[in-house]
Amino acid sequence: xxxxxxxxxxxxxIDPTIERIPAAATWIDLEEPTQEEEALVERCIxxxxxxxxxxxxxxPSSRLYAQNGTLYMTVSVLFGVVDGKPSTTxxxxxxxxxxxxxxxxxxxxxxxTFENHARREPELVRDAMTVLIRLIDAIIDRLADELESVSxxxxxxxxxxxxxxxxxxxxxxxxxxxxxxxxxxxxxxVTKIRYSAVSTLRMLSFLGGSPRIHEKxxxxxxxxxxxxxxxxxxxxxxxxFLADNLQFLLDASLGLISIEQNAAMKLFSWxxxxxxxxxxxxxxxxxxxxxxxxxxxxxxxPAALLLILASAVVPILYLKKRGWI
Numbered sequence: 644x645x646x647x648x649x650x651x652x653x654x655x656x657i658d659p660t661i662e663r664i665p666a667a668a669t670w671i672d673l674e675e676p677t678q679e680e681e682a683l684v685e686r687c688i689x690x691x692x693x694x695x696x697x698x699x700x701x702x703p704s705s706r707l708y709a710q711n712g713t714l715y716m717t718v719s720v721l722f723g724v725v726d727g728k729p730s731t732t733x734x735x736x737x738x739x740x741x742x743x744x745x746x747x748x749x750x751x752x753x754x755x756t757f758e759n760h761a762r763r764e765p766e767l768v769r770d771a772m773t774v775l776i777r778l779i780d781a782i783i784d785r786l787a788d789e790l791e792s793v794s795x796x797x798x799x800x801x802x803x804x805x806x807x808x809x810x811x812x813x814x815x816x817x818x819x820x821x822x823x824x825x826x827x828x829x830x831x832x833v834t835k836i837r838y839s840a841v842s843t844l845r846m847l848s849f850l851g852g853s854p855r856i857h858e859k860x861x862x863x864x865x866x867x868x869x870x871x872x873x874x875x876x877x878x879x880x881x882x883x884f885l886a887d888n889l890q891f892l893l894d895a896s897l898g899l900i901s902i903e904q905n906a907a908m909k910l911f912s913w914x915x916x917x918x919x920x921x922x923x924x925x926x927x928x929x930x931x932x933x934x935x936x937x938x939x940x941x942x943x944x945p946a947a948l949l950l951i952l953a954s955a956v957v958p959i960l961y962l963k964k965r966g967w968i
Contacts (some may be wrong), residue, residue: 644674645683648761648768659683670761670774671744688739693717695748706733706842707849714738714853719842720782721835722751724789726750727828729835736775738855745778753781772855772864776871782843783875786836790881793836796829797888804895814966822896830889833882840879861886873887913962920954 645657647668659663659679664671664687670683673692681692690713698717700706706717716738718733734754735746747754757778761767768774803822850856851868928935928947940946 645676645680646672646674646758648672648758648774650765650769653762653765657683661719663687669742669771670768671742672751672758673744673746675748676746682847684744688713688737688742688744690737690739692737692744692746692932696718698746700737707846709853712740712855714850714855716846717842718779718782719753719839720753721786721789721839722749725752726831729832731835736778736846738771738775741771743774751782751785753785754778756785757781772861775850776864776867779843779847779871780867782839783871783878786843786875786878787839789832789836790878790885792834793829793885796825797885797892800825800892801831801888804892804899807841819896819900823893826889826893826896830886830893833886833889837879837882837886840875840882844872844875844879847875913958916962917955917958920958921951924951924954 645659645664647655647664647748648670649668652665659682664683671687673680675710676684676692690711693715695941700717708715714737716736717733718736720734720767721729722732723730731753732747732749734751735744737744737746740844746753757767766857774934779899803818847868851865851872853890855861856865856868866910878881924947928943
């Protein structure tokens with residue numbers, strides 16, 4: 644799918660078989676492009692369009708480079724959060740003197756949001772550099788929103804783990820499983836956010852060091868890039884902080900599991916200690932030897948019962964005195 648944005652374009656679809664890209668277009672958006680669409684754009688901007696395989700490379704030299712005055716930049720953008728399957732997708736930015744070409748094989752929310760804004764506010768697509776900066780700004784805003792959502796989820800999980808009452812902290816198995824699942828999902832989302840933030844930061848550093856951004860006419864863009872670099876650095880640090888919090892909550896949850904297991908084993912242990920002496924006494928007097936003097940004793944039976952009772956009560960009193968039960 645090929646769309647053109649700019650004065651008089653309004654994001655309309657371009658059919659590569661019968662149309663040409665308008666000369667006034669400042670932003671050309673390729674979504675899952677066909678070979679015909681790629682060929683049309685390459686003829687228009689006279690540079691190559693990166694393929695999906697090229698954008699998926701992780702080496703900085705493959706993602707960020709300049710060629711004949713054209714900047715090639717690839718950013719991993721967060722998407723799939725609404726569907727519960729957070730992931731990242733590479734989006735390629737090709738910045739020429741007059742046009743910005745984006746190549747993507749998914750539609751993250753910030754891209755869709757910016758497209759809607761561009762149709763209502765043509766000023767956002769007045770030139771290629773403005774489009775690029777606004778797109779990156781939208782991507783960073785989306786990361787910030789997701790971090791706020793994760794922060795709220797962490798607060799909720801923390802309130803479940805560290806309940807005020809002692810009995811409230813005894814978590815049933817079903818709820819504990821749900822809690823561990825929530826921690827795992829939040830950790831996955833934070834990991835994807837950090838990956839996207841680092842990718843965006845590398846792209847901004849590359850753009851900030853390019854000769855294009857240091858031209859006199861791009862002074863406003865240069866300041867905006869510096870501000871975005873500061874913002875995404877802060878988001879990356881905050882994501883690291885949230886990742887540490889999630890690790891702490893995971894350790895605390897596993898600690899609660901250990902406490903519950905220890906409590907169960909402790910119950911069996913003191914129960915065995917309490918019932919072992921009475922069992923021993925009953926076993927002794929239950930032997931069927933012929934010569935057992937106590938068998939002929941008139942008070943032997945009640946005395947044996949009292950001895951069994953005392954042997955069970957004394958361990959209980961001792962355990963309570965020590966605070967073990």
